[in-house]
Amino acid sequence: HYVDFPVSVVLPAGGTGERTGLQTPKQFCCFLGRPLISYTIESFERVLWIQTVVVVVAKENIGLMTDIIQRFQHKKVRVVAGGSTRHRSICNGVMALGEEGKPKVVIIHDAVRPFVDENLLYQIAVAAKEQGAAGAIRPLVSTVIATTSEGYLDHSLERAKYRASEMPQGFRYDVIHQAYQRCTESDFEFGTECLHLALQYCGTNAKLIDGPPSLWKVTYKRDLAAAESIIKETLSQSACLITGRWEAGVTLANVLQKAFGALDMELNVMPDLMGDNIRYLLRDWNFIQLSVSHSCFSEVEALLVVLKSEKRALLHPVVVISLHLSSTEEPSTSRRAEESAALMGLASTAKLQNILLYGIRLHQPGDTEQWERSALRVAEIASALIGDRNPALVGQLLQA
Amino acid sequence: HYVDFPVSVVLPAGGTGERTGLQTPKQFCCFLGRPLISYTIESFERVLWIQTVVVVVAKENIGLMTDIIQRFQHKKVRVVAGGSTRHRSICNGVMALGEEGKPKVVIIHDAVRPFVDENLLYQIAVAAKEQGAAGAIRPLVSTVIATTSEGYLDHSLERAKYRASEMPQGFRYDVIHQAYQRCTESDFEFGTECLHLALQYCGTNAKLIDGPPSLWKVTYKRDLAAAESIIKETLSQSACLITGRWEAGVTLANVLQKAFGALDMELNVMPDLMGDNIRYLLRDWNFIQLSVSHSCFSEVEALLVVLKSEKRALLHPVVVISLHLSSTEEPSTSRRAEESAALMGLASTAKLQNILLYGIRLHQPGDTEQWERSALRVAEIASALIGDRNPALVGQLLQA
Ligand SMILES: [Mg+2]
Ligand SMILES: [Mg+2]
Numbered sequence: 066h067y068v069d070f071p072v073s074v075v076l077p078a079g080g081t082g083e084r085t086g087l088q089t090p091k092q093f094c095c096f097l098g099r100p101l102i103s104y105t106i107e108s109f110e111r112v113l114w115i116q117t118v119v120v121v122v123a124k125e126n127i128g129l130m131t132d133i134i135q136r137f138q139h140k141k142v143r144v145v146a147g148g149s150t151r152h153r154s155i156c157n158g159v160m161a162l163g164e165e166g167k168p169k170v171v172i173i174h175d176a177v178r179p180f181v182d183e184n185l186l187y188q189i190a191v192a193a194k195e196q197g198a199a200g201a202i203r204p205l206v207s208t209v210i211a212t213t214s215e216g217y218l219d220h221s222l223e224r225a226k227y228r229a230s231e232m233p234q235g236f237r238y239d240v241i242h243q244a245y246q247r248c249t250e251s252d253f254e255f256g257t258e259c260l261h262l263a264l265q266y267c268g269t270n271a272k273l274i275d276g277p278p279s280l281w282k283v284t285y286k287r288d289l290a291a292a293e294s295i296i297k298e299t300l301s302q303s304a305c306l307i308t309g310r311w312e313a314g315v316t317l318a319n320v321l322q323k324a325f326g327a328l329d330m331e332l333n334v335m336p337d338l339m340g341d342n343i344r345y346l347l348r349d350w351n352f353i354q355l356s357v358s359h360s361c362f363s364e365v366e367a368l369l370v371v372l373k374s375e376k377r378a379l380l381h382p383v384v385v386i387s388l389h390l391s392s393t394e395e396p397s398t399s400r401r402a403e404e405s406a407a408l409m410g411l412a413s414t415a416k417l418q419n420i421l422l423y424g425i426r427l428h429q430p431g432d433t434e435q436w437e438r439s440a441l442r443v444a445e446i447a448s449a450l451i452g453d454r455n456p457a458l459v460g461q462l463l464q465a
Numbered sequence: 466h467y468v469d470f471p472v473s474v475v476l477p478a479g480g481t482g483e484r485t486g487l488q489t490p491k492q493f494c495c496f497l498g499r500p501l502i503s504y505t506i507e508s509f510e511r512v513l514w515i516q517t518v519v520v521v522v523a524k525e526n527i528g529l530m531t532d533i534i535q536r537f538q539h540k541k542v543r544v545v546a547g548g549s550t551r552h553r554s555i556c557n558g559v560m561a562l563g564e565e566g567k568p569k570v571v572i573i574h575d576a577v578r579p580f581v582d583e584n585l586l587y588q589i590a591v592a593a594k595e596q597g598a599a600g601a602i603r604p605l606v607s608t609v610i611a612t613t614s615e616g617y618l619d620h621s622l623e624r625a626k627y628r629a630s631e632m633p634q635g636f637r638y639d640v641i642h643q644a645y646q647r648c649t650e651s652d653f654e655f656g657t658e659c660l661h662l663a664l665q666y667c668g669t670n671a672k673l674i675d676g677p678p679s680l681w682k683v684t685y686k687r688d689l690a691a692a693e694s695i696i697k698e699t700l701s702q703s704a705c706l707i708t709g710r711w712e713a714g715v716t717l718a719n720v721l722q723k724a725f726g727a728l729d730m731e732l733n734v735m736p737d738l739m740g741d742n743i744r745y746l747l748r749d750w751n752f753i754q755l756s757v758s759h760s761c762f763s764e765v766e767a768l769l770v771v772l773k774s775e776k777r778a779l780l781h782p783v784v785v786i787s788l789h790l791s792s793t794e795e796p797s798t799s800r801r802a803e804e805s806a807a808l809m810g811l812a813s814t815a816k817l818q819n820i821l822l823y824g825i826r827l828h829q830p831g832d833t834e835q836w837e838r839s840a841l842r843v844a845e846i847a848s849a850l851i852g853d854r855n856p857a858l859v860g861q862l863l864q865a
Contacts, residue, residue: 200618202610206684207629208658209609209622210602210673217670218600221630221661222609229607230621258608261621270617273610278685284606285678287691294690398798405864449857457849461863464805 066187068114070194071168072235075158076109076120078102078130078176079147091283092176093129096293097382097454098419101283102130103137104179104296107380110141112183114190116168119158120176121147137380152253152262156245159238167238170194173259174233177283179292181233188274193235197269200234200260201276231276234259240267300381301452303331304351309364310336311357313390313429320436324444330451338371346371351384351451362387362407365422369415378419384451385415387424388443389462405462412460423450424462439465466587468514470594471568472635475558476509476520478502478530478576479547491683492576493529496693497782497854498819501683502530503537504579504696507780510541512583514590516568519558520576521547537780552653552662556645559638567638570594573659574633577683579692581633588674593635597669600634600660601676631676634659640667700781701852703731704751709764710736711757713790713829720836724844730851738771746771751784751851762787762807765822769815778819784851785815787824788843789862805862812860823850824862839865 078092092102102120109118118139122130124146134142145161147154155173162168170193174181185201192199205227211219236244236259244262252262263269283292306321308314318334325332333349335342352372354365365387377383387408412422425446430436442465450458478492492502502520509518518539522530524546534542545561547554555573562568570593574581585601592599605627611619636644636659644662652662663669683692706721708714718734725732733749735742752772754765765787777783787808812822825846830836842865850858 196617198618202612203607205609206682207603207631208661209605209627210630210658210660211626212602212628212673213670216673217596218598218660218664218673219670220664221658222627224657226611227609227622228612230610231607257624258610258621260610260618261608264618264620270613270619273612273616273618278687281685281687282606285681287678287681287688287695290694291687291691294694295687398801401798401801409864445857449855453853453855455849455853457845458863461861463858463861464809 066184068187068190070170072115072170072172072190073117073162073168074109074115074119074172074174075155075162076102076105076118076174076176077147077151077154077158078120079123079151079154091289093126094289096289096296099137099380100133101179101292102176103133103139103380105174105176105181106139106142108179108181109174109186110139112186115172115186116141117162117165118142119145119161121145121154121158123147150254152245152248152256152259155259156253159241159245162238163242167242169238170235171238171241172233172235173241175282178232178280179283180279180295182277182279185274185276185280186233189233189235192272192274193237196272197240197267198234198236198260198263198271200271200273201231201280202228202273203231203276203278203280205229228273230258230260231280231282233280234271236263240269243267296381297452297454300350300454301330301448303333303349304353304447304451305345305349306332306334306353306355307338307364307368308334308336308355309357311355311390313357314355316436317355317390317440320440321444324437324440325448327441328444328448330444330448338368346375346377350381351386353386353388353447355388355390357390362411365411369411369418369420369422372420373418382419382421382454382456384454385420385422386447386450387422389424389426390429391426392429408462409460416456416459421454421456421459423459425465426462427465466584468587468590470570472515472570472572472590473517473562473568474509474515474519474572474574475555475562476502476505476518476574476576477547477551477554477558478520479523479551479554491689493526494689496689496696499537499780500533501579501692502576503533503539503780505574505576505581506539506542508579508581509574509586510539512586515572515586516541517562517565518542519545519561521545521554521558523547550654552645552648552656552659555659556653559641559645562638563642567642569638570635571638571641572633572635573641575682578632578680579683580679580695582677582679585674585676585680586633589633589635592672592674593637596672597640597667598634598636598660598663598671600671600673601631601680602628602673603631603676603678603680605629628673630658630660631680631682633680634671636663640669643667696781697852697854700750700854701730701848703733703749704753704847704851705733705735705745705749706753706755707738707764707768708734708736708755709757711755711790713757714755716836717755717790717840720840721844724837724840725848727841728844728848730844730848738768746775746777750781751786753786753788753847755788755790757790762811765811769811769818769820769822772820773818782819782821782854782856784854785820785822786847786850787822789824789826790829791826792829808862809860816856816859821854821856821859823859825865826862827865
């Protein structure tokens, strides 16, 4: 799916977030340390054929938005000041695109719909170029009813004939430009639907395209929890086990892969992250570093150095678990205290780089059955740490 | 708000949950170990003036539903077999209510809207009695559009004139009974809206009542995460610190209350759970048991016994944190191993009773500043454990 005509995006982000009941507007609410709008921008930056993303924010948030772009190193973004209504803001964004050689198609999206995928963007862009306008739709979840002015039921609509109009929407540049030049002050003030303006002022009946449920709009407080859970799930589907050159590593890797599999997590196993294996460093968000000797954090330290130098945790927190396979004896009191302190110290430093470091200690099991039971415990604890991604528990040494 | 006329509930729970993309129908999906429908039933059982809740399930789920009622000790519920469509199922429920002295008002709700509150039920019941029918509504989140048969925009509706029709809805028994007696096979087969039947077959224009966002319908996979997060948040707003008779308990309680306060959690402090203090046992979902001597789990054991005998964890998992305030020395290796094993053993048994036991070890701080820093660490770790409520981490001894 490649698009061979210029496409740019306008992202109105001026909302005040009243419906979540929170102080911060939703687009600036943080998920795992990053504002929602940065996730949305990331969704567009990943798409190679999209040229520019114009983010339209209220004047008082231009500084904040510029900081976000710098901090998360967004490359395709331009910030433009918004107007007093949604349509004025979108119009500002469209006009700003016109200044730098107008694109063929403009996609308009919401800052608070972070999970838009390339396939839908492709369909919208192509349909917009062909038909002049295109928009994503979803089936209605509830029956829609018309009310009397006194608050009684007037009639209900036949659900099958109607759809919810969602985002993204796409327009040929000349269509959306003309719609905004011809529309009235009242449209600018009270209108909500760009597709309606294209119909009324350009005679363009938008092509409607079924979108996936993931493009819903983060509207209520519960939606913040839903969005966080989707982000965490995406980050928690696999982990990379680095065995080092330990003999026990091979046995452990085999039983651990099965145990993680039983929890629906993929476990990739490799001896180190050198050569070709470096691709896992760039692909995965979770690492389990095996060590066998006592109090040996040198492998973990090396891993942390690479993760930092690759800026791996710029967009998402990375989980690193130091897995200690200890011989049958308990460590001495002083050695254990040293070990705990060393782990906690490393974890505090790593946290500043958005890397969440935890420890798991496992007594080397005796027979095969014990190996399997222990592996399942390790997998359960590791997958809990990875899934919850809780910064308050970093530096803890857990017992498998 | 008391209702002085008989009100009963019909809860259709026959849905197959296609939209979540899961195998289990949504109403039977478990949240913290309990099916969603049990939460919905709990919402109605809490309301004293509601008499009977008729749950309508597909024939093949009657056994499952009966088990759920028994396991979670629901008292007001009757199970009825559903029909082939939503309206046939609701009709079966309404007719079943007629067999045992019909109520004045029937409230119809969805099994997958677990968070309905008493105030809205009151408004719906009273309006239904006065007007014959009443239904909850919400503003539209998206613009609604009419489509052409070829998949193009026909026109968009003016958002202000329309509402989403939600649940609960209420009907005078005679109104809903008559509506179902007069309606056609086609209504039974394809209709979705009870308010519509009341209008068409009884001439009753339902009174519409604005509902809160919390009554949304659990429809998509993301809604499962949102529901779980609401349930967890409800359980995590406070904790009860049991200090015992330790001298250090008073100092610790003071600094801990401030530290929890900074994390927006309320901390109730008491020496034990005897006498009047027992009310906290019945009110709170989270307990922190302080102990000062080494390896002393006797207080925690006593607490676990009471929680079990009171069936405190029947509906929700209860969190118990054993907080060890240790003197400055490290424990000996053998003592620590004993301690860890004892905690893990207690936790495994408690988990079978839906009680999640964790340990936090704190070195007794030296000066005031150290006390405050330590208290903040304890509060952070405890609130992480309470908020995540992760069963995979029970029995772990964490370091503050
Ligand atoms: Mg719209
Ligand atoms: Mg309905």
